Amino acid sequence: VQLQASGGGLVQAGDSLRLSCAASERTFSISGxxxxxxAPGKEREFVAAIRWxxxxxxxxxxxxxxxxxxxxxxxxxxLQMNSLKPEDTAVYYCAAxxxxxxxxTKETSYNYWGQGTLVTVSS
Numbered sequence: 001v002q003l004q005a006s007g008g009g010l011v012q013a014g015d016s017l018r019l020s021c022a023a024s025e026r027t028f029s030i031s032g033x034x035x036x037x038x039a040p041g042k043e044r045e046f047v048a049a050i051r052w053x054x055x056x057x058x059x060x061x062x063x064x065x066x067x068x069x070x071x072x073x074x075x076x077x078x079l080q081m082n083s084l085k086p087e088d089t090a091v092y093y094c095a096a097x098x099x100x101x102x103x104x105t106k107e108t109s110y111n112y113w114g115q116g117t118l119v120t121v122s123s
Contacts, residue, residue: 031052033068033095046107
């Protein structure tokens with residue numbers, strides 16, 4: 001499975017962006033999908049995930065501002081990011097796998113990773 005992330009860019013604090021991640025295969029429809037991010041000089045961290053049944057999970061830092069969704073017909077997962085803050089600046093990666101709910105925030109639960117898309121939020 002190949003994942004292609006897009007939608008990053010340079011925005012101002014308070015703006016919105018929508019990231020997209022397109023998967024190459026239909027196995028997408030039974031996978032859990034996640035977004036992670038890595039800020040300069042920091043470890044990669046969990047942002048959001050959605051499971052096959054539609055259950056969604058968010059990091060506390062983005063809860064209420066970010067929304068993850070999926071379109072099975074397009075093999076695509078989205079991350080709608082609102083009220084962006086400078087601390088949201090990072091390279092955002094999409095990932096696919098079959099995580100169980102107890103490990104959905106862990107990178108090791110995902111087998112496939114996209115190339116990353118840079119989001120820069122200026123103050």
